[in-house]
Amino acid sequence: MLEFRKDLFADERNDDLHEVGQPTQRQDMLGHVTGRSRFFDDHAFEGLLHLKVLRSPHHHARIRRIDTAAAERAPGVKRLIRAADVPVNLNTLLSLLNFGKDDEPSLAHDKVRYRGEPIVAVVAESEAAAHEALASVRVDYEPLPAVLDVEEALKPGAPTVNDTYPGNTFEYHERHNHQKLRFGDVERGFAEADHVLEDRYQMSPIEHAPTETNGCIAAPETNDRFVCHTSTQALFFSVDTAAKILNVPSNRLHFIGGTVGGGFGGKVDTLTEPLAILGAMLTGRPVRYVFDRVEEMQFGPPRGAERWTVKDGVMNDGRIVARQLTGYFDSGAYTRLSSYAVIKSVGHLPGPYTIPNVSADVYCVYTNRTPASAMRGFGVTGVDFAIECHMDKLAQLVGMDPIEFRIQNAYRDGDMKAHRREAKNCALIECCQVAAERAGWPIRDEFRRMSSRQGGGGERARIDATPRAPAPPRPALEVPRYPSYERPAPDRPAPLPPAEPAPTRSPEAPRPTAATRRFSSVFGSRRR
């Protein structure tokens, strides 16, 4: 059941519209329901060849030798593609935005850094022939120690996953191994708080599980151009990535897509297009490269794992006065888009609440697993899980109703957010009120009367000074390692800090001028 609450915010809306707001049927509906819409794999080509890749069985290994002699002679094989055949065999997706260093080969040559990493591609008359040929490729591996846990990867002496980033973390601003957020003074906030509660949260990798797996068909066109029918979610991202890897001008590539069988973030990485086009270039024939379901599930990029610790200081009356977070994004063996998700998560903190003291340190960590990528809610889903579970625990701790507790702390128009921009156009309070009403969840009148448009700003727009000296390192959290069900009952009350008079607040800190800093400091050192 779905109902529009047109009564809310009606004064901010012009509802006198003809087409906007109508439940118009999709222009492609008939094609979809009759099965006639053309997806990338619905394009038939004469003489179509099939590309498949050999994938690493090791999490981490040196490649001593690759013997493809038998595969080259195998029936139906038209061409083997090795790392040396790829014109520019090192790339990072966000190099198109000048963010980060090239760190990922299309085909591995010296090392494999995750189980499932592509090493050799076979182009053959059929998928079966390609699989047969791959089975006869002999690779001599020297297995290397692997690291699969984000916090293990940060320890001194951990194996280096990605030689471009030897410390196993993405580099921010050419100086930090993580992105920082500092707003107010969390230590003072914890000292003032009636209760402090810390816990940690884990999100495992998940799969986008689209109906249509990642794939494309590339074919020679006239005039030395190549057409590519693709499942990409980002057409020009894929054009530009393929042009870079293949070292051709982008106008030699003609990408066609736009009708895609589910994406959810899993079709941005441009994993199949460069090799398929290269196959078409090397054989002069159309080449199809489509992930099978196993590849999609285990070696196509997942939503990466995230681990978060949340430490909050809360008053007995329900006000949250400090929130400190540490986040680890498990990027897998290469960067892809996790570096971006870290910044996005930092911009999102501390969630939709007004908290005067916030601090966060968020890391993009390399481990020897399938590189992670974007997925619906990228950079936010994991930390929202952590924050909202923690909010529930805090409400329990201070004996408040969890919806009233959220309304009390919700951000309002005019409040200052931790990334130092004023909140506007807020509507969290109204969502809480309406959801409670529909569920028949009673909340008190004073919380039913609150509004995102009233009571914000003023004191709530203040930015308190952040101490210059770095805070002392936080002691490791005294809880057992994963999985969480081995932990003691986690809703234990936190030890109360010693009662001290609240220190007087220092005057408002001057706002740094953003204009003096260059964005490229975030986006790494290289420029194409």
Added chain:
Amino acid sequence: MARHRGRGVASINYPIGMNLGGDPSQALVHANPSGKFTVALSSIDLGQGMKSVTRQICAETLGIPVEDVYVDTADSDTGPHCMGSFASRGTHRVGNAVIAAAKEARAVMMEAAAEELEVNPEDLETDGRGSIHVKGAPSRRISTKDVAIAAQFKQGRTISGRGIFLVPLSDVDPETGEMTPVTCYAHACLIAEVEVDDETGEVEMIAMYSAYELGRAINPKLVEQQLVGGAWMGVSHALYETTEPYYPDRRSGPRDFNEYVMPGPGDICDHDIAVLERPAPDGPFGAKGPGEMCANPVLPAVANAVFNALGVRIDDLPITPEKVLRALKAQGGPKPQARRG
């Protein structure tokens, strides 16, 4: 052994568009001589309705019926640049680009109509049904088809427009994280009701109640499709899915839909949805975008509902029966919390 009911809540906001901006999209709009318009894009329709949303926005801006607009996407030879369909950016970014392009095309259309009707363009308005008339004098009118014919064959005008929308790239302070992440946020609050079997550890969804605020629903049916489907993606993430069930141990992992468990038709429950619309000042007709955020509140709401039912906190996803049973064992049995509503 018993089944325990519980309710949990979560509230969230969600940033619209690529974080820090710097993610442009373009649109081209042009009319053929019959007064039918084509929108050329390179944005991707993943099923979410990119083509429908841009089609309705274009029709609204031009002031013509939606049937007179067709959206052509995505061919890199004919579609102008778009960053892509991700980051809840389609409606907001591409929608604004389409408005800009349609406004430019509309201005030419009105000039052409004014020339035919021998009036000033400012004195004309569209009726949204395929005609342009003098304000206050609906009988002094001309169809958009006749305007297009006149523009093409008599006046030599191109009824076309170009549009781009770009949120300027923000800087990020290395030490404080000061930045402008995005220009607007969508909001949601969701209440999950579950029933947990303390013998099997299985969590059954009983009901969901939600309120989503998304600026403006360009197409309410597509919004419904996103919110209903997205919430189920959230349930699936909360209770079922992972490619690494024993993360960070990499040894076991599903390879197909027999092993990668997701909720089936028998697991579906009612979902009562309210949609709120607080227009974003820079959104196309105020629209934000429901795409990503609809799944997010479900995960913690389900975890909090499990706590309400049993008194155990499961802080790592997914909340499998195994984790529930181990937590119950550690706690010494279920401790149901106060009933909510």
